[in-house]
Amino acid sequence: MDFWLVVSLLGGLVTALIVLSNFIPSSPPRRSLLQNPLKPDTRWQLDRMERKLDLILEHLGIQLDATEFDVILAEVPPTHKISVIKTVRELTSLRLKDAKELVESAPVLLQTRSPLEKATTIKRHLEEAGAIVTITPHL
Template identity: 45%
Template sequence: MSTTTNEIIEKLKSITLLEAAELVSQIEETFGVDASVPMAGGFMMPAAGGSVDQQPAVEEKTSFDVILEDVSADKRVAALKVIRNLTSLGLKEAKELTTSLPKVIKESISKEEAEAAKQQLEEAGAKVKIQ
């Protein structure tokens, strides 16, 4: 550390908690930053004319739906077998499910399970999407 940095650290060690809070407020106003928000990678400098923009964290999706979009007539029997296997529906219910597409086949499942179901349905000739 440089001599200036060492001097600042020594002065900071001697100030009261109230003085430290005032210092933080002045730093926030002067540099346009918010000290209450943790930032990865150290300090973020504000853009040319203003303060640092706060962007909400993007949450990673953890549950997925498998949606049956279409089944060609010649592949319907194979698709019905897979649908029945995936959903435990009876033959009548599975047929009804395929008459008014698109329909959700599986809801709120893991990505791996959704991918596996999609693969099985596509191999049987169905058109499927994961949402």
């Protein structure tokens, strides 16, 4: 299969993932304060898209030996917004206003072309703060 066709398929899947995540409501329905504030549908949809992408790549016989990765801030639950903003400020050295706008505009590309160790460190810090983060190979 042609390399550029595969690249366009991957780009289409990433675009579909971002568009899909924009249609998910930003606040969970008000039922109970004891319920999980994270939207389980969002995590499930992200996992499903990643599995589909892995299956397509495996079927085509393509192995991604990426050395550069992108960190995507997928979702920030309202209950953890302040701690995520503080963590984003520490990781990116942004001003408070800029960090707040960045967090509120999730899903957003937070870091691009970073090594795997740095990307996983960023993901770990943000998940400890309460955000949902994905790491994708930079194409």
